[in-house]
Amino acid sequence: xxxxxxxxxxxxxxxxxxxxxxxxxxxxxxxxxxxxxxxxxxxxxxxxxxxxxxxxxxxxxxxxxxxxxxxxxxxxxxxxxxxxxxxxxxxxxxxxxxxxxxxxxxxxxxxxxxxxxxxxxxxxxxxxxxxxxxxxxxxxxxxxxxxxxxxxxxxxxxxxxxxxxxxxxxxxxxxxxxxxxxxxxxxxxxxxxxxxxxxxxxxxxxxxxxxxxxxxxxxxxxxxxxxxxxxxxxxxxxxxxxxxxxxxxxxxxxxxxxxxxxxxxxxxxxxxxxxxxxxxxxxxxxxxxxxxxxxxxxxxxxxxxxxxxxxxxxxxxxxxxxxxxxxx
Amino acid sequence: xxxxxxxxxxxxxxxxxxxxxxxxxxxxxxxxxxxxxxxxxxxxxxxxxxxxxxxxxxxxxxxxxxxxxxxxxxxxxxxxxxxxxxxxxxxxxxxxxxxxxxxxxxxxxxxxxxxxxxxxxxxxxxxxxxxxxxxxxxxxxxxxxxxxxxxxxxxxxxxxxxxxxxxxxxxxxxxxxxxxxxxxxxxxxxxxxxxxxxxxxxxxxxxxxxxxxxxxxxxxxxxxxxxxxxxxxxxxxxxxxxxxxxxxxxxxxxxxxxxxxxxxxxxxxxxxxxxxxxxxxxxxxxxxxxxxxxxxxxxxxxxxxxxxxxxxxxxxxxxxxxxxxxxxxxxxxxxxxxxxxxxxxxxxxxxxxxxxxxxxxxxxxxxxxxxxxxxxxxxxxxxxxxxxxxxxxxxxxxxxxxxxxxxxxxxxxxxxxxxxxxxxxxxxxxxxxxxxxxxxxxxxxxxxxxxxxxxxxxxxxxxxxxxxxxxxxxxxxxxxxxxxxxxxxxxxxxxxxxxxx
Numbered sequence: 001x002x003x004x005x006x007x008x009x010x011x012x013x014x015x016x017x018x019x020x021x022x023x024x025x026x027x028x029x030x031x032x033x034x035x036x037x038x039x040x041x042x043x044x045x046x047x048x049x050x051x052x053x054x055x056x057x058x059x060x061x062x063x064x065x066x067x068x069x070x071x072x073x074x075x076x077x078x079x080x081x082x083x084x085x086x087x088x089x090x091x092x093x094x095x096x097x098x099x100x101x102x103x104x105x106x107x108x109x110x111x112x113x114x115x116x117x118x119x120x121x122x123x124x125x126x127x128x129x130x131x132x133x134x135x136x137x138x139x140x141x142x143x144x145x146x147x148x149x150x151x152x153x154x155x156x157x158x159x160x161x162x163x164x165x166x167x168x169x170x171x172x173x174x175x176x177x178x179x180x181x182x183x184x185x186x187x188x189x190x191x192x193x194x195x196x197x198x199x200x201x202x203x204x205x206x207x208x209x210x211x212x213x214x215x216x217x218x219x220x221x222x223x224x225x226x227x228x229x230x231x232x233x234x235x236x237x238x239x240x241x242x243x244x245x246x247x248x249x250x251x252x253x254x255x256x257x258x259x260x261x262x263x264x265x266x267x268x269x270x271x272x273x274x275x276x277x278x279x280x281x282x283x284x285x286x287x288x289x290x291x292x293x294x295x296x297x298x299x300x301x302x303x304x305x306x307x308x309x310x311x312x313x314x315x316x317x318x319x320x321x322x323x324x325x326x327x328x
Numbered sequence: 329x330x331x332x333x334x335x336x337x338x339x340x341x342x343x344x345x346x347x348x349x350x351x352x353x354x355x356x357x358x359x360x361x362x363x364x365x366x367x368x369x370x371x372x373x374x375x376x377x378x379x380x381x382x383x384x385x386x387x388x389x390x391x392x393x394x395x396x397x398x399x400x401x402x403x404x405x406x407x408x409x410x411x412x413x414x415x416x417x418x419x420x421x422x423x424x425x426x427x428x429x430x431x432x433x434x435x436x437x438x439x440x441x442x443x444x445x446x447x448x449x450x451x452x453x454x455x456x457x458x459x460x461x462x463x464x465x466x467x468x469x470x471x472x473x474x475x476x477x478x479x480x481x482x483x484x485x486x487x488x489x490x491x492x493x494x495x496x497x498x499x500x501x502x503x504x505x506x507x508x509x510x511x512x513x514x515x516x517x518x519x520x521x522x523x524x525x526x527x528x529x530x531x532x533x534x535x536x537x538x539x540x541x542x543x544x545x546x547x548x549x550x551x552x553x554x555x556x557x558x559x560x561x562x563x564x565x566x567x568x569x570x571x572x573x574x575x576x577x578x579x580x581x582x583x584x585x586x587x588x589x590x591x592x593x594x595x596x597x598x599x600x601x602x603x604x605x606x607x608x609x610x611x612x613x614x615x616x617x618x619x620x621x622x623x624x625x626x627x628x629x630x631x632x633x634x635x636x637x638x639x640x641x642x643x644x645x646x647x648x649x650x651x652x653x654x655x656x657x658x659x660x661x662x663x664x665x666x667x668x669x670x671x672x673x674x675x676x677x678x679x680x681x682x683x684x685x686x687x688x689x690x691x692x693x694x695x696x697x698x699x700x701x702x703x704x705x706x707x708x709x710x711x712x713x714x715x716x717x718x719x720x721x722x723x724x725x726x727x728x729x730x731x732x733x734x735x736x737x738x739x740x741x742x743x744x745x746x747x748x749x750x751x752x753x754x755x756x757x758x759x760x761x762x763x764x765x766x767x768x769x770x771x772x773x774x775x776x777x778x779x780x781x782x783x784x785x786x787x788x789x790x791x792x793x794x795x796x797x798x799x800x801x802x803x804x805x806x807x808x809x810x811x812x813x814x815x816x817x818x819x820x821x822x823x824x825x826x827x828x829x
Contacts, residue, residue, distance in 0.1 A: 183694045185686035192683055195672035202631055202669050203684040203737065204655035263674045 156231015
């Protein structure tokens with residue numbers, strides 16, 4: 001067990017190292033990087049991606065994917081905006097409605113996959129993304145909406161001595177999710193369903209429910225991210241639904257050790273991945289990198305992360321072959 | 329010219345820490361079928377991979393037609409005329425038979441475009457020469473395993489292979505397909521091709537081979553003409569000791585009916601299947617591949633839906649709609665496909681062992697790691713799972729040890745009824761006996777064991793009663809003390825004959 005934990009930690013050394021190097025480079029390149037206020041803004045930036053990555057990670061572990069997380073977050077924010085515009089001011093009710101909407105959308109994603117047997121969630125969640133994009137524009141009349149009540153804004157904007165509350169919430173969520181994934185029967189079922197769906201089903205575990213749970217949770221997290229985005233910008237904008245939030249989330253998970261083949265990935269790795277992405281984006285802003293170049297670099301990072309995943313798999317397979325060959 | 333087409337001499341292959349082959353030798357004459365047999369881990373796979381150029385030997389020579397060769401990769405070995413039909417076929421299921429046969433060897437017409445007319449014609453010819461009258465334009469995946477294997481053989485024939493290695497070719501075939509394969513092997517032999525036939529099934533070796541080579545622990549043991557081998561001497565050579573009894577059957581005390589199935593119906597698959605299984609007994613299910621035995625078990629376990637029929641456990645009718653309910657009712661089901669349906673290969677032993685009883689290993693909402701570790705260590709010890717650690721990834725274990733992990737998974741559920749579907753398929757003799765001992769222990773504890781098996785000796789060796797199925801129906805139920813408890817009668821029933829009283 002001890003050996004396992006140590007081995008688990010060493011698996012993050014590469015990613016942690018990348019983050020540290022990135023920070024060192026940015027500290028040298030920009031005198032504004034290593035300042036308290038800038039680090040706090042990196043954490044704020046991390047929050048949104050980290051929330052989306054939570055659900056994304058669960059879906060990736062089950063060998064699936066949720067491409068609708070970004071659009072879902074935007075849609076939930078726009079739902080709130082529409083209600084605010086129509087005179088609703090109760091923040092509890094607004095947050096509750098957003099959470100229910102997001103979870104429901106996740107539930108639909110899960111149901112499409114498990115009960116209606118759509119092949120790979122890539123297709124269904126891509127469809128859902130486009131649907132939500134349109135829906136977000138529809139409910140807001142393609143207008144940006146502002147004037148949210150403080151209660152809704154608080155999650156994304158409140159700070160304690162400059163430290164964003166939203167990041168504390170993320171840490172709490174990540175700790176809970178870590179325990180869920182590693183210490184509970186449901187967590188084990190998620191990994192096993194990702195590793196071998198049929199064997200898991202024949203072991204008496206309702207794989208369909210396990211998968212549906214993952215997508216519903218992904219929707220729930222997207223809704224929280226949507227609320228956070230309102231607090232950060234003070235507005236909601238339906239056009240944001242096609243921002244590359246999903247790819248940021250996928251990149252975070254994969255940088256953190258998740259695999260498209262399923263069965264792998266941890267919360268700890270994912271938060272580091274999310275920090276890497278947020279730091280990169282922050283660095284671009286500080287160095288006033290042209291947004292076109294920003295997109296190109298981020299694209300390369302994602303390709304690099306997937307390449308890393310594939311290389312990792314190939315190396316593991318090679319090690320296994322060597323060992324197996326030695327046994328034969 | 330040498331007497332042999334392919335000769336391997338003094339071959340040693342060392343992997344980090346292990347001598348996989350130690351002065352191994354193998355020689356194949358043109359026009360003969362050489363059987364190759366050894367326990368799992370004896371070095372068969374490494375030997376094959378050295379011959380096919382996948383591995384480079386550290387020492388030793390390979391001669392083809394008396395000429396010394398060095399293979400750097402599989403292409404060079406193929407060019408020299410050595411082909412291999414691996415156990416896991418390399419078939420592109422969605423592509424046509426022609427595409428599969430001519431992959432990488434396409435025939436091009438004028439202008440460099442593929443000449444499908446010629447390729448289809450040739451594909452049809454070569455498949456016909458292997459006894460397969462098929463339409464080569466159809467997707468390979470639409471044919472059964474037998475035909476798919478023939479496609480692999482056709483590839484070998486097409487490159488004018490001098491020697492074809494067949495790695496456990498019969499393990500996934502039905503009875504008729506095995507017969508066809510054997511016929512093809514004899515045809516190829518008569519054309520002067522040397523065949524290396526790797527098999528775990530002794531009776532196949534006796535039926536087909538001219539000579540048999542035995543290897544053990546990476547070392548060459550012996551090669552003799554088939555007439556100089558018998559069952560006992562082969563096994564003794566293979567395991568290094570004589571196994572007095574391949575089937576160490578022990579008897580439990582026959583108890584109450586644990587499981588009763590009544591008039592099970594599943595459209596086009598099962599028809600009016602009824603049987604009773606008792607505590608303290610092994611109930612064997614015999615029949616040809618496709619007779620509906622696995623389907624019966626899947627239906628009882630709730631893996632596939634039944635159209636109608638009743639299931640009683642301990643005399644009480646139960647409704648089982650999914651595997652979770654079956655497990656709750658006390659049924660354990662070891663599927664025949666342990667990699668696809670029994671194990672999560674990428675997860676460690678620890679997690680696979682608790683998979684069927686996660687709730688039982690929870691303390692409140694959390695998994696009880698201490699309990700999991702204790703139970704896991706107990707499983708590893710009592711089932712003799714050979715592994716460096718409980719955290720070893722299951723995919724890295726040998727077939728026999730993987731099977732033991734599956735057994736452990738079900739032992740941990742406190743089930744009362746254990747269904748073993750082909751429990752010893754693809755595992756070596758030593759591991760087989762350990763699986764039988766688990767069954768013995770279960771029946772002695774008063775549990776009910778149901779064993780589906782296509783190996784007649786196993787059915788006869790281990791069962792207290794046998795149900796024979798054919799085409800989705802129960803054809804006969806035979807007690808161990810009945811005069812029909814023999815291979816001839818059971819096969820007769822399996823082929824549709826009736827047994828008189």
